[in-house]
Amino acid sequence: AEVATHLADLGHSRIGLVRGPDLFRSSAVRGQGFLDALAERGIPLDPAYDFKGAYTFESGVEAGHALLALDTPPTAIFTLNDDMAIGVMQAARDRGLELPRDLSVVGFDDLPMAARVWPNLTSVRLPIRDMGRMAAEKLLAPMRGVDPAKMQQPDVRPALVVRKSAIPAS
Template sequence: MPKEPKPTINDVARLSGVSKKTVSRVINKSPLLNEATRKKVEAVIAELGYVPNPQARALALRRNFLIGLIHDNPNAQMVLGVQEGILETIRDTEFALVVRPVDRHSPALLDDIRHFIEQQRLFGVMLLPPISENDELADMCRALGCTVVRMGSAALDKSEHLVASNDRQAVADAVYWLSELGHKRIGFIAGPEGFRSARERELGFADGMARAGLPLDPAIMARGTYRFESGQAAGDKLLAATPRPTAIFSSNDEMAAGFLHRALGQGIRVPQDLSIIGFDNTATAAHIWPPLTTVQWPIKAMARAAASKLIDPADAASQPSIFLSDLIRRASAATCAGAHGTDAPAPATQDGHGPAETQPLTPVTKSR
């Protein structure tokens, strides 16, 4: 007897009373479906014994079910956080992740990425900063028929192609909070030139200082590379300044950790003599001593949203594109000694050693 034909996606759609697109979203575990529709389609799939054929679908689409993560970023923990967020979203779907580090300074950058996309037949790509700021690269990905989502520290694209954080506002509020603790001499460690995130955080520092009525002093400002060693080098400069700063804002946790290493090596007590705030809320921030007060960069949430936009581009515009940061208060920041009529700093956490306190950042009212 001839074999019965295998059920198709058209059969599932017809018996479920939904479109093929909806069936595809159920198969791909799209978070945008309501639970009733999902259960109805899954029941029909189970009843028919329908098994999607990834190879056939990939052949029809002329694309593999691969998400490419393309980056040139010195912050390894940031890249790892993005990978984890993407993998959480594509788990139990047909999609897989391919990671491609590149050299943004290479004259062959566009050709190399073009070859990578064509060779892998990528379904979509996520571009991390700073290469996400390259409009020509984003346009090339789209011209190749590859869906693209760009991560940034400011709006770089339309919402369906963007996940961005509010770095400038977040830093401004954190710096102003230091001023409310009585700090008047606040130093700054900037990120590397050529990074939009570094620029946004630098602008945020200036905004926060202006809001507090405090001057910018180049003697207690340094530029780093987002790496631990550059935080140490910044410490050599800033800690030699006279008078020494009572607080430091670092544009990422790695540099803050390097600065802290230098300060403690000189016998400077943190936070009794010096308060330090970082940015990212990486594992480093919680593991060093004293635990680091830091601005939490919502990397995983951004990565999850980006992955959702990539695997379901039809509904990408309905996914969030702007993500707000929180201030994670730990033991590295305290009231400035001598401020408010006190001689000893008061911890800026519930206790100096307990769990971190997450404090939503309030909007900066200063006009930009």
């Protein structure tokens, strides 16, 4: 939802989505969450802007070329992982576009590489360390005589890390 809000607040309405493979539950959950958030803002996803990737850099390049070759290409593209986002950025450069002036890109996972590419990639960060610690505590709780169902759930929501790759639509 944060990505849709961020891009809408920047004035983007032609937004592309690069999903992961169907066999990954994360692809369905992330994709549907984004679509629902767009719909709440009155922004429908043009079916031509919906691309199935493979969670790889190469599939991001392929998606970027396909989306940017459209008669009316998107002004922003959200990919469901950072590898594909960096691939989309490469495709934009291959086509002579200047990032982020000509295209805003947002990824998901906030890999270390996201802060190293140029422009620095805006990305969704999952609190993986907190999630792992919480899972370990629940697994170990019965050994300490604690009912895992009664343990307090920490806040482990994703957070948008805003960097330089998404700017207002021109």
